[in-house]
Amino acid sequence: MAPSICAGCKSARAVIKRPKNHHKLCKACFIAVFEDEVHHTIVSSRLFTRGERVAIGASGGKDSTVLASVLKTLNARHDYGVELTLLSIDEGIKGYRDDSLETVKRNAAQYDLPLTVLGYDRLYGWTMDQVVDAIGKKGNCTYCGVFRRQALDRGAKMLGIKHLVTGHNADDMAETILMNLLRGDLPRLSRSTRIVTGDDSSEVKRSKPLKYSYEKEIVLYAHYKKLDYFSTECVYSPEAFRGTARTLIKNLERVRPSAILDVVRSGEDMGRLVPGIAPTGSCACSSTDALEEEVENSGCGPKTGLAGGRLAGLEIRHKEHTTGNGNTMEADLTARISDHQGTKENSISKTATTVSGGQKLGRCQSCGYMSSQTFCQACLLVESLNRNKRGTQI
Numbered sequence: 001m002a003p004s005i006c007a008g009c010k011s012a013r014a015v016i017k018r019p020k021n022h023h024k025l026c027k028a029c030f031i032a033v034f035e036d037e038v039h040h041t042i043v044s045s046r047l048f049t050r051g052e053r054v055a056i057g058a059s060g061g062k063d064s065t066v067l068a069s070v071l072k073t074l075n076a077r078h079d080y081g082v083e084l085t086l087l088s089i090d091e092g093i094k095g096y097r098d099d100s101l102e103t104v105k106r107n108a109a110q111y112d113l114p115l116t117v118l119g120y121d122r123l124y125g126w127t128m129d130q131v132v133d134a135i136g137k138k139g140n141c142t143y144c145g146v147f148r149r150q151a152l153d154r155g156a157k158m159l160g161i162k163h164l165v166t167g168h169n170a171d172d173m174a175e176t177i178l179m180n181l182l183r184g185d186l187p188r189l190s191r192s193t194r195i196v197t198g199d200d201s202s203e204v205k206r207s208k209p210l211k212y213s214y215e216k217e218i219v220l221y222a223h224y225k226k227l228d229y230f231s232t233e234c235v236y237s238p239e240a241f242r243g244t245a246r247t248l249i250k251n252l253e254r255v256r257p258s259a260i261l262d263v264v265r266s267g268e269d270m271g272r273l274v275p276g277i278a279p280t281g282s283c284a285c286s287s288t289d290a291l292e293e294e295v296e297n298s299g300c301g302p303k304t305g306l307a308g309g310r311l312a313g314l315e316i317r318h319k320e321h322t323t324g325n326g327n328t329m330e331a332d333l334t335a336r337i338s339d340h341q342g343t344k345e346n347s348i349s350k351t352a353t354t355v356s357g358g359q360k361l362g363r364c365q366s367c368g369y370m371s372s373q374t375f376c377q378a379c380l381l382v383e384s385l386n387r388n389k390r391g392t393q394i
C-alpha cells in the first residue's frame with residue numbers, strides 16, 4: 001500500500017493519525033497544528049494580557065510539562081508579552097512527587113524558567129504520606145486536593161502573581177462534566193466547563209489553556225518534541241467514580257474520536273442554560289462549592305461528594321469543640337501554619353464580599369485564606385488531623 005501523504009503540507013509522508021479527528025499528518029504538521037490550536041484557545045478566550053506574570057502549575061507530568069513547553073514557544077512566537085514561571089507543590093509523597101519534582105527542576109533549566117517549590121509539610125505541618133498513615137488511603141484525595149488548591153494559590157500570591165495556568169486537558173474536562181451530569185449537579189457542571197475561574201476581584205485567577213487538547217495528542221506532542229516528563233501515577237490511586245468516568249470516556253473515544261470534544265461542548269452548552277450561574281469570566285471560586293469543584297477538577301480529589309459531607313461535618317464539629325470565644329483551635333492552627341501565611345495574611349480582612357447564593361466571602365479566621373465559612377477547608381482538615389493525632393475523638 002502506498003504511504004499516506006500528510007493532509008497538512010500535502011508533501012511529506014504522514015506518520016500520525018490524529019486521535020482528535022483521524023487526520024493523517026506528518027510530524028512537523030502535527031506539532032504545528034497542536035500549537036496553533038492552543039494559541040487559538042489562548043487568543044479566543046483572551047487568556048493573557050501583555051505584561052502579565054503567569055505561574056504554570058508544574059507537576060512534572062505530561063500535561064503540565066507540555067503546557068510549559070508550549071507556552072514558552074507561543075509566548076516567543078506570538079509575543080504575548082507574559083512573564084512565565086513554574087510553581088510546584090510538593091505533596092510529600094515518596095516514590096512519586098519527589099521523583100516528579102526532579103523532572104520539574106530539569107524542565108526549569110531546559111525552558112529557562114524560574115521555579116518555586118512549596119511543600120505541604122511547610123504549609124500544613126503534614127505530608128501526604130503522613131496523612132495516609134493517619135487516615136488510610138480512603139478519602140486521602142480529599143485532603144490532597146484541598147491542600148493543593150490552597151497551596152497553588154498561596155504560592156502564586158507569595159510570588160505576587162495573579163494568574164495560574166494548569167495542564168487540565170479535554171479528557172479531564174469531559175470526565176468532570178460527565179461526573180457532574182451523573183450526579184445531577186448542573187450548577188457545578190456549568191462552573192466546571194469554564195476555561196477561566198476567578199476574575200479581577202479574586203486573588204488568583206486560574207485558566208486551562210489545554211482545555212481542548214486531547215490527552216493522547218499531548219502524549220504524542222511530548223513524544224515528538226522529546227520532552228522530559230514523569231509518567232508514574234500517584235501511588236495513592238484515584239477514587240472509583242472518576243476512574244469509572246475516565247473509562248467511559250476512553251471507551252466512547254474508541255468508537256467516536258470526537259466524543260471527548262463533544263462532551264466538552266455539550267457541557268458548555270448545558271452550562272449556559274443553567275439559571276443563576278454567572279456568565280464565564282465571573283468568579284467561580286468564591287464559594288465553598290467552587291473550592292470543592294476546583295479540587296475535583298484537579299484530577300484527583302473528592303470524586304463521590306465525600307468532601308462536601310466530610311467538610312460540612314468538620315465545620316459543625318469544629319464549632320462544637322470551640323470554646324466560647326472560639327479562639328482555642330484558632331490559636332493552635334495558627335501556630336502550626338503560620339510559617340507560610342505570615343502576619344499580613346493573618347490580619348483578617350474585616351470586609352466581606354457578598355457572593356452568589358447570598359454567602360459572605362470573607363477570610364478564614366485561622367489562616368486568612370478566602371472562605372465563606374469561619375474556617376477554610378484546609379484549616380478544618382488540618383485540625384481534624386491534629387485532633388486525631390492528639391488522640392481526641394471528634
Ligand SMILES: Nc1ncnc2c1ncn2[C@@H]1O[C@H](COP(=O)(O)OP(=O)(O)OP(=O)(O)O)[C@@H](O)[C@H]1O
Pocket residue numbers: 056057058059060061062063064065087088089090091148165166167168172297298299300
Ligand atoms: N504538585 C503539583 N504542583 C503544581 N501543579 C500541579 C501539581 N499537581 C497538579 N498540578 C496542576 O494541576 C493540573 C492537573 O493535575 P492532575 O492531578 O490532574 O495531573 P495530570 O492530569 O496527571 O497532569 P500532569 O500530567 O501535569 O501531572 C496539572 O497539569 C498541573 O498544572
